[in-house]
Structures are given as structure tokens and as C-alpha cells.
Amino acid sequence: MRSVRFRAWLAACAVATMVGAASAPAHAVEAAPAQASLVLHADRPGPKIARDIYGQFSEHLGDGVYGGLWVGPDSKIPNTRGFRNDVVAALKALNVPVLRWPGGCFADSYHWRDGIGPRDKRPVTLNGWGLVEEPNAVGLHEFMDLAQMIGAQVYVNGNLGTGAPGEMADEVEYITSPSRSTLAEQRRANGRRGPWPLAWFAIGNEPWGCGGNMRPEYYADQVRQRAMFLRMPDDDKAKIIASGGQPDDLHWTETVMASAGKQIDGYTLHYYTIPSDSWEHKGSATGFDETAWISTIAHALRMDDFITRHSAVMDRYDPEKRVALVVDEWGNWYDPEPGTNPAFLQQQNTLRDAVTAALTLNIFHRHADRVRMAEIAQTVNVLQAMILTKGDQMVLTPSYHVFDLYRPFQDAAELPVEIQSPPYVHGGISVPGVDASAGRSPDGSIHLALVNPNPESAVHAEVRLEGAFGRQLDGRVLTAPQMDAANTFGRPDRVRPQPFKAARLAGDVLMVDLPAKSVVVLDLR
Numbered sequence: 001m002r003s004v005r006f007r008a009w010l011a012a013c014a015v016a017t018m019v020g021a022a023s024a025p026a027h028a029v030e031a032a033p034a035q036a037s038l039v040l041h042a043d044r045p046g047p048k049i050a051r052d053i054y055g056q057f058s059e060h061l062g063d064g065v066y067g068g069l070w071v072g073p074d075s076k077i078p079n080t081r082g083f084r085n086d087v088v089a090a091l092k093a094l095n096v097p098v099l100r101w102p103g104g105c106f107a108d109s110y111h112w113r114d115g116i117g118p119r120d121k122r123p124v125t126l127n128g129w130g131l132v133e134e135p136n137a138v139g140l141h142e143f144m145d146l147a148q149m150i151g152a153q154v155y156v157n158g159n160l161g162t163g164a165p166g167e168m169a170d171e172v173e174y175i176t177s178p179s180r181s182t183l184a185e186q187r188r189a190n191g192r193r194g195p196w197p198l199a200w201f202a203i204g205n206e207p208w209g210c211g212g213n214m215r216p217e218y219y220a221d222q223v224r225q226r227a228m229f230l231r232m233p234d235d236d237k238a239k240i241i242a243s244g245g246q247p248d249d250l251h252w253t254e255t256v257m258a259s260a261g262k263q264i265d266g267y268t269l270h271y272y273t274i275p276s277d278s279w280e281h282k283g284s285a286t287g288f289d290e291t292a293w294i295s296t297i298a299h300a301l302r303m304d305d306f307i308t309r310h311s312a313v314m315d316r317y318d319p320e321k322r323v324a325l326v327v328d329e330w331g332n333w334y335d336p337e338p339g340t341n342p343a344f345l346q347q348q349n350t351l352r353d354a355v356t357a358a359l360t361l362n363i364f365h366r367h368a369d370r371v372r373m374a375e376i377a378q379t380v381n382v383l384q385a386m387i388l389t390k391g392d393q394m395v396l397t398p399s400y401h402v403f404d405l406y407r408p409f410q411d412a413a414e415l416p417v418e419i420q421s422p423p424y425v426h427g428g429i430s431v432p433g434v435d436a437s438a439g440r441s442p443d444g445s446i447h448l449a450l451v452n453p454n455p456e457s458a459v460h461a462e463v464r465l466e467g468a469f470g471r472q473l474d475g476r477v478l479t480a481p482q483m484d485a486a487n488t489f490g491r492p493d494r495v496r497p498q499p500f501k502a503a504r505l506a507g508d509v510l511m512v513d514l515p516a517k518s519v520v521v522l523d524l525r
Helices: 004-011 085-093 106-108 140-150 167-176 182-189 216-229 250-263 292-302 302-319 351-366 398-405
Strands: 034-041 055-057 096-099 126-129 130-133 153-158 199-204 237-242 266-273 324-333 371-377 387-390 392-397 413-415 417-420 422-427 430-433 436-441 446-452 459-465 474-480 503-506 509-516 518-524
Touching: 004 085, 055 324, 085 182, 085 387, 085 392, 096 371, 096 422, 106 509, 140 153, 140 167, 153 167, 167 182, 167 199, 199 216, 199 266, 216 237, 216 250, 237 250, 237 324, 250 266, 250 302, 266 292, 266 302, 292 302, 292 351, 302 324, 302 351, 302 422, 324 398, 324 417, 324 518, 351 436, 351 446, 351 518, 392 422, 398 474, 398 518, 417 436, 422 503, 446 509, 474 503, 509 518
Parallel strands: 034 459, 055 096, 055 371, 096 153, 153 199, 199 237, 237 266, 266 324, 324 371
Antiparallel strands: 034 417, 126 130, 387 392, 413 436, 422 430, 436 446, 446 518, 459 509, 474 518, 503 509
16 A cells, blocks of 8 residues: 555656657547557567466455455355355456455554454454454455465465564464464364465565655565564475565665565565546546546556666566566556545546556566566455445456456466557657567467557557467457446446457468557467
8 A cells, every 4th residue: 555655756756757749639530540560479488477467455445355355154145154255256267366465554553363263252453544443354264265265375464564573473383384383273273274375475565654664774674584483384485575665766675685685585566556646636537538548558657667677676686586576566546436435445447447457467478577476456346446346236347357358368478579559649648559468378379468548549450470370369359438438336347358350360460450448368379
């Protein structure tokens, strides 16, 4: 989550840093398709696109957990051991590779022992997000159960901010120890006989802000100390993650990598996209104009620069790229939905969010050598959510459908794509007219993702295939008539993928007609 310091930083970021250009008409009618030329280098496979970049983040914030994921075993809403059957099924269908919990800023005020043992005996604590009661009904056992239900690995964020020095070590032992220690026996008494697999464990969250207002030197020393006592079985060790600084804070990265780089396996980067330059007036999730549309896209594309610059610092201390850059909080952040608790960060999700999600995933693909895990914020009912719920109703968002379209890229080998296309320009802002990424699955099939961010003009793209040919071509497209088209409880299928028929093969050239404001994923076999 964001702190006041980060909000002040991002408020100072102006769209003026982007390439200026003459404004295009706001509502061009029947604009002629732009022409784009691409080269897909199937003969130059790169690093594996780690499936963990498609991770999810569920924080105890607003209706993200309670009401979104959890309704309790006694609820009339169909559930399995308290978790909503509809949400579980939707997440399972998405092939979620890893799930992060319990925060976020919440993690640094969460004491894991509050969430174990009989639920009716757990303490009721205060959640700083909205100062609401935290019943601790969903704790460590419940989270592990949820992860197993949806087939995801677990990523636990430890409490550095308010946790006692031994608290993280005890939590890791409780989770992972096969021994007869007191903590392992307590886990068995609470219903879990064997240890759980623990894929990732983070030492705090945003320690420069909500996680403790620390200096990087102090935090680096904390990482060195805490990591030393996270003892796990040799054959099942979780990867240890250190928290990064603000997106443009290279000094924090330099300090942590120099002092604690050898103690960690991952280092985090958080970046949230807003359509304006003011955290106090970010803009609405719906009802926006084309200026807000392109501004959001341009801000989202800054992710590439942040990753490039932090990776360069990491390369100096870790040239073999052993330490993953973990983008475990990313997504679009707007003003809260009218009529909702502002602290709950609930917002609608539109085609704009689908386009920026696809652009961000393409960036992760291009940095597959260093970015090996990421979590969009968040899974249900909070920020750029995959799923929205209301009582017993559930709706899948356009962002969910992008993650569904991109499932074939999980663990595919990244394939370079060269792109030449005229830019999309509006209101003095210019962004690439076409964005693309490609990958080859272990079965040999090639996947190509294409994004046309222009809301008014289609694009005719010709893709030359180097080192590949195909006999079968399938595809799906995600688009809608309006920029702010959204799925609602009354119209849950307004934005959803459709079969894509506007692509054809001619020898080693793939010709594609991309609709305006669209995301297309093609599978070539």
C-alpha cells in the first residue's frame, strides 16, 4: 500500500516527462487503420517467463477478505470451509500461481498468533485501514487452506514493523517444521499435521513508509539479522524477500543489495498507476475522457523504466541475476467508488484497466531475466481487482479476463518482438501505437499478445515470423464499444473475451487487424 511520502512523490511526477506531440482529434470517426510492422524472433528464445508474475495479492483491507473471499462456514452464500465457492472456482480457473497475504501495510501490524486456534477464542483487533474491527477469522490456517483450494503457492509477508524480534522466526517454524518442537506440535493441535510448503517469505513491507519509517541502512541491517533466524528444512526452503524503496529510490536498492543482497532471494518494487498527478484527486474509475485514458496508459508504461533502472543497480551486486525483482504491488488506483468507505479502496474496473494490465504484463515478459514474481493489487473488491462481489453476487472484471487471456505465457520462453508503428497521440501525450510480447510454450506452440491502445483507430499489423511457421492459428480478443465499459452485477458479460477471426497466415507473415482499444492473444501451432 501507499504511504504519504509516496503520494507526495507521485504527485510531483508530471506527464510532461513523456514525449510531447500535437493533439489528435478527441473523437475521430472511422479513422483509417494505422499500419504496423513487427518481427517475431522465434529463433532467439530468451529466459523463461516465470508463471509467478501472474500472482495475486489479498490483503486484509476493506471487503477484500471478509465478504470478498470469506463469508464463514455458516453463511447462506455457498462456501467451502468459509470461502465462497464462486470466487474459489474463478481463481482456480485462472491458474493463480502464487497468492500473497496478509498485506501490504496490514502485514506490519498483524501478529500471526492472533489468527490461529479456535476462531471463537481469537482476539478482535483493530485494522488500521478504516479503523475497523479485525475478527481474525481468517488466519494462517485459513489462508493456507485457500491457497490449496485454488492451487496456488503461498507468499507470506512477515511483520517487521510491530513484530517482536523472534516473531517471524516462530511463524516460519510453525509453518514449515516437521519436528516435534513446541510450535510444530501447536500447529498439529490446531489441525495441521504436516508442515505447509512455503514458497516466499518477506521481511516487512514498505519499511520506508507504513512499515516503520526506516532508513535503508537500518532496514538492511534488519534484513541481515531476521534472515539469519528464519530456519527451514534444507529440502524445503522458502525464498526470502527484502522490501524495496519508492519507485525512483535507487539509493535504497543500492544500500539493501550492497549490505544484504547475499541474504535474500527477492527484492520488491511497488508501483501504482494513477491517471492524474495528484493523489488527492486521482480521477474516477469510470466516466473519464480520452485525456485520462492516455494519461493512465502513459503512466503505466513508466513501469519499464523503473524496472530497467532498479535492475541495473541489482546487476552490479548480482550479475548472475540470482535475486529476483519482485513487483508484488502494481495496478491502477483511482478515487474510491462513490458511496463506499474511502479507506476500503473499492473501485470499478473497465476496459482501460484491461489495456494497462496487458501492457504491464508485456513489460514483465520483456524483463523475464530479472522479474520473476509479481502480484497485482488486489484479488477481490480492492483497487484493480480480478473479482467484485456484492452479497451473493460475483462479477469477473476486464482485468480478470486479461489474466485469463495471458495464461499460455506462464513458463513460456520469452521471444523478442521488434515493433515499428506510428504512435498514438492525444492531448500532448504520445505512447506506442502497438505493444506486443511473445513466448513459446514447452509444447512448441507460440503465443503472441498484441495491444492497440488507440480508442478510435484500428491497426493493420503484419508480423514476420523468423524461425517459425504454423499450420493452426487461434485467438481471442478483449475490447468494448466504450473506453469505460465495465462489467456490473446487472451486466456481468459486457466486457469479455471473444473469438478473434481477423488474423491470417500467409507463408511466414501473420496479418492481423487489431480493433481499436483492444487486447489480442494469438496461439500459433
